[in-house]
Amino acid sequence: MYRMNYDLALITGATSGLGKALCHALAQKNISLIAVGRDIQKLQLLAKEIQTPIRIVQVDLSQTNQRASLGTLIQELCPDLVINNAGFGLYGSVVEQPLKLSQEMLQVNIQAVMECSMEAASALKKAKKPGLILNISSAAAFFSYPNFSVYAASKAFVYHFSEALDIELSAYHIRVLTVCPGQIATDFRKKASRNFPQKPDHLILSCKKVVCLILKQIRQGKRVQIIDLRYRLMIFLSHFIPKRFLLPFLQRSLSKRYKKS
Template sequence: MTTPVAATPQAAPAATAQKAPRRRTALVTGATAGIGKAFAVRLANDGWDLVLVARDAARLDEFCQALTQTYSVRATPLSADLSTSSGVESVEARLREEAFELLVNNAGLSLNTPFLKSSVEQEEYLLSVNVHAVMRLTHAALPGMVTRRSGNIINVSSVAGFAATMPGSTYPASKAWVIHFSESVGLSVARHGVKVLALCPGFTRSEFHSRAGIDMSKTPNWLWLQAPNVVDAALKDLGKGRSVSVPGWKYKVLVGFMRHTPTRLLRRFARTARVRTGRDTE
C-alpha cells in the first residue's frame, strides 16, 4: 500500500500592496481673510493639503495650525509679500517644485484714492499685486500642470472688471485684465486638461474694504455676498468647465446690464451708484 503523502499547505497569496491615493494639494494666496480664507477652509474640509500665502507670518502660522488640527490635513504657511519681487519669487519657486492640483490667485487690493490724486508708486503697488503677481504665479504653475495634463487655476477678479463703474479708480482696469488674461490662457491650455477660471464676485464680506480705508457703511445689505458662498459657486463653475464665474443671481443680472448697456447710460449709472454707496472720493 502506498503511504499517502501529506498535502503541503499552500502559502496564501501575498496581499497586493495598495498605493494610497495621492493627496491633492492647493496653493492659495491672500489666505488669511475673506475669500482666500474661505477657500482654505473649504479645501481643507474636502481633504486637500494646502500651502497658504499671506504677509502676516504670525497670523498665517496660527491659521495653518488650526486647519491642520481641525481637518487632519497638511497646511503649510508661506509668508510672502506679493507686492515685492522677492516675495513673488519665493512662491514661484514653491509652485515649480511641487505638483499642485489647484492654484488660487486671491491676493488683491484697491486704493481709496482717485487716479488724479494718486501717485505712480501707489498705482504700481496696485498693479504689482493685482496683475503682475497673478501673471507670474500662473506662469510658474502652468508648465507642471500641462505636463501632468491635470490642474486648475482660479484667478480672483471682480464684477468691477466688466466696466468702468468706479470713476477715478484704476481697480476695475486691473480686474478687467485678470478676466481677459484668464480667459485667454484658459483657451490655450484646455487641450492639455488644465482649467483656468476668472472668479468675479461683487461686494463680499471681508477685510478688503477696511484695509483699503474704504467706507462701505452706505452699501445696502442685499448687495453683500458671503465668502463661503462665493467659493462654492467658483468650485461648481470650475467643475462645469466655465471660464468665468459670477456668484449670485443679482450680480449675474448686473453683469448682463454692464455688458449690454450703452456707454453713456452706464457712465451716468456709475456716477449715481458711487454717490449712493458712499464711495464718491473725487
C-alpha cells in the same frame, strides 16, 4: 463633471476673507494646502486652525523678488490646484490716491496672477499632470469704472488673460477658470475706502455663499462664473445703456459705498 480630489492646493491671500474661507473649505475635503500671505502671525494662526497638512509661505506679492521666490516654490512643489485670490482695490479719484499704492495694486492684481498662473502651468506641463488654476476677477471687470478705474482695469486683465489661457492650456489637461464676484462681506471695502465709514449695501454677498459657488464651479469646470444673478443682470443690462449715462451712474453708485468724514 470635474474632480475635487486634488493633492495640493496653493491659495494666495490666504490669511483673511475669501482666501481664508477657501483654505478651510478645501481642508475639509482633505486637500493639502500651501497658504500664501503677507502676515506671518495670521498664517501661523491659520495653520493651527487647519486639520490637513498645510505649508505657510510669507510673501508680499507686490515685491518682484518675493514673487520670484514663490514661482520657484511652485515649480518645486507643483500644486495641482492654484487659486489666485490675493488682490486689493482703492475707491476714489486717481488724483486722490498715492501713485505707489496704485502701482502696488497692479503688481498684486495683475503681475502676481500672471506669474503664478504661468509658473503653475509650466510646472504641471513638465510633470505631465492635469491641474486647475482659478483666478479671482471681479464683476467690476466688465465696466469702465470712474473712481475705481485702476482696480476695474486690473480685473479686466485677469478676466481676459484667464479666459484665453484656458484655451491655450487645454491640450495639456490644465484648466484655467475665472470667477467674477460682486461685493463680498470681507475687509475689502474697508481697505478700499481707506477706513472711511462704509454705508450698508444690499448687493453684498456672503463669503460662505461665494465659497460654495466657487467649489461648485471647480467641480463643474465652468470657465467663467459671475456671482451672483443680480450682478449678471446688471452686466447684461449695461450693454443697452449709453456710456454717457452709465459711467456717471457708476461713479455715483460707488460714492454711496463710503462717506468721507
